[in-house]
Amino acid sequence: MSDSKKEILGEQGIYDAKTLGTPKMLILGLQHMFAMFGSTVLVPLITGLSVSATLLFAGLGTLLFHLITKKKVPAFLGSSFAFLAGYGTIAGLVVAKADGSPMTPQELLPYACFGVALAGLLYLVLALLFKVFGATRVMKFFPPIVTGPIIIAIGLNLSKSAIDSCSSNWLIALVAIVVIIVCNIWGKGMIKIIPILLGVIASYVVAAITGNVDFSHVAEAAWVGLPVKYSNTVFSIFTSGNANSGLLVTAAITIVPIAIATMMEHIGDVSAISSTVNRNFIKDPGLHRTLTGDGLATTIASLFGAPANTTYGENTGVLTLTKVFDPFVIRLAAYFAILMSFCPKFAAIIEAMPSATVGGISLVLYGMISAVGVRNIVETQVDFTKSRNVIIAALILVLSIGINFSTAGSISFSVGSATIALSGLAVGSLVGIILNAILPGKDYNFNEEAGSETGADLSGISEKEIKK
Numbered sequence: 001m002s003d004s005k006k007e008i009l010g011e012q013g014i015y016d017a018k019t020l021g022t023p024k025m026l027i028l029g030l031q032h033m034f035a036m037f038g039s040t041v042l043v044p045l046i047t048g049l050s051v052s053a054t055l056l057f058a059g060l061g062t063l064l065f066h067l068i069t070k071k072k073v074p075a076f077l078g079s080s081f082a083f084l085a086g087y088g089t090i091a092g093l094v095v096a097k098a099d100g101s102p103m104t105p106q107e108l109l110p111y112a113c114f115g116v117a118l119a120g121l122l123y124l125v126l127a128l129l130f131k132v133f134g135a136t137r138v139m140k141f142f143p144p145i146v147t148g149p150i151i152i153a154i155g156l157n158l159s160k161s162a163i164d165s166c167s168s169n170w171l172i173a174l175v176a177i178v179v180i181i182v183c184n185i186w187g188k189g190m191i192k193i194i195p196i197l198l199g200v201i202a203s204y205v206v207a208a209i210t211g212n213v214d215f216s217h218v219a220e221a222a223w224v225g226l227p228v229k230y231s232n233t234v235f236s237i238f239t240s241g242n243a244n245s246g247l248l249v250t251a252a253i254t255i256v257p258i259a260i261a262t263m264m265e266h267i268g269d270v271s272a273i274s275s276t277v278n279r280n281f282i283k284d285p286g287l288h289r290t291l292t293g294d295g296l297a298t299t300i301a302s303l304f305g306a307p308a309n310t311t312y313g314e315n316t317g318v319l320t321l322t323k324v325f326d327p328f329v330i331r332l333a334a335y336f337a338i339l340m341s342f343c344p345k346f347a348a349i350i351e352a353m354p355s356a357t358v359g360g361i362s363l364v365l366y367g368m369i370s371a372v373g374v375r376n377i378v379e380t381q382v383d384f385t386k387s388r389n390v391i392i393a394a395l396i397l398v399l400s401i402g403i404n405f406s407t408a409g410s411i412s413f414s415v416g417s418a419t420i421a422l423s424g425l426a427v428g429s430l431v432g433i434i435l436n437a438i439l440p441g442k443d444y445n446f447n448e449e450a451g452s453e454t455g456a457d458l459s460g461i462s463e464k465e466i467k468k
Helices: 003-008 022-047 051-068 084-091 105-133 135-139 144-157 159-166 170-186 195-209 216-220 235-239 245-277 282-303 313-322 327-340 344-351 355-379 387-404 424-438 463-467
Strands: 077-079 309-311 411-415 418-422
Touching: 022 051, 022 077, 022 084, 022 195, 022 313, 022 327, 022 344, 022 355, 051 077, 051 282, 051 309, 051 327, 051 344, 084 105, 084 144, 084 245, 084 424, 105 135, 105 235, 105 245, 105 282, 144 159, 144 245, 144 355, 144 387, 144 424, 159 170, 159 355, 170 195, 170 355, 195 355, 216 344, 245 282, 245 309, 245 313, 245 418, 245 424, 282 309, 387 424
Parallel strands: none
Antiparallel strands: 077 309, 411 418
């Protein structure tokens, strides 16, 4: 490489990584994989989904996204945290099987995945609306006064599970919490971007040293194996011969509304990537293409028992640090993730992580999700002197959180022989959207030229931090 190229590396944008040579491209691809890794594998650890399937469909979903977006957008698709509330709600239901015995959380997870798969299809509906009517007209139905409180409720609804996990060993949980705070506040470069991964490693090491990790399953696990088990897929529900139709409807109604928040997050992330790379991806290839890619990746991953996907702010942060904007480097990270998914022993090491470590990470993470909702409202300057905005926010929060922590835990009703349960988040989201549509005094306009004004980024790295 010439001296002139060495001088601009890290200082000026590089849109063709081939000029750096193959070794550097591979290293940059690995860096992107590790940037997404800590957050991506945390979702299956919390929910009980497969780590191997998660890595496989993060990689495949990223490649599909790049194909649909004409290979123009340097985005990595990792596990979405926004759907954690949906997985937890469905997995925590008390549902009897045909023989009268209760279904286990593992048996309920495919039903949750069914709901998430439908949520992914909702992206396609919004993509079509963007294509037909334009972003400005569509976004008036999803203003920050609706999405902000929904995001706040997602984080708060999950808070109990984080505390329960931490309670198994507060010392191990505190190690994770402290490391995350120190790395995120005082860290520089990559240290600041991957605090969750570093918190997991530090807490895991302390747990192992103190004898709080069971490595027996790691020793038993094979080095090579298939990442997907048929029993974990949505297809297994319909081929078992005893699919619970009421539970399918409950999962759909409970989880699909969460996509409102994640779609706004998607628009915010695409805007952040656009400003980082100095290309307007909202116009070219267009939000209709990026939403389609994200939605299809989520639906396909869910059908095979993996978590929902979302564009990752962590990887946008890596773009900012390296100034290497070639989407091919992101695709290299996807190939690495796919390769790792075929190693059950690696997945066993991840799954051996103590619940206190997961609890410590979750405690910070869930709080950050709610904080993103607050920032969503503050940065978009929602006017709370208007009664309509106060009413909308109040009803979303009270319904979402109140119903979730009520004795019943949901609003249930029967349709024929099927019993349908609406979660608090589903009720709150629907009420918020309807009230915003019918109450006078709307004051929100989405500016396609300026990019996102949603303020939503559930990945934990804000657009302002990325720009810095």
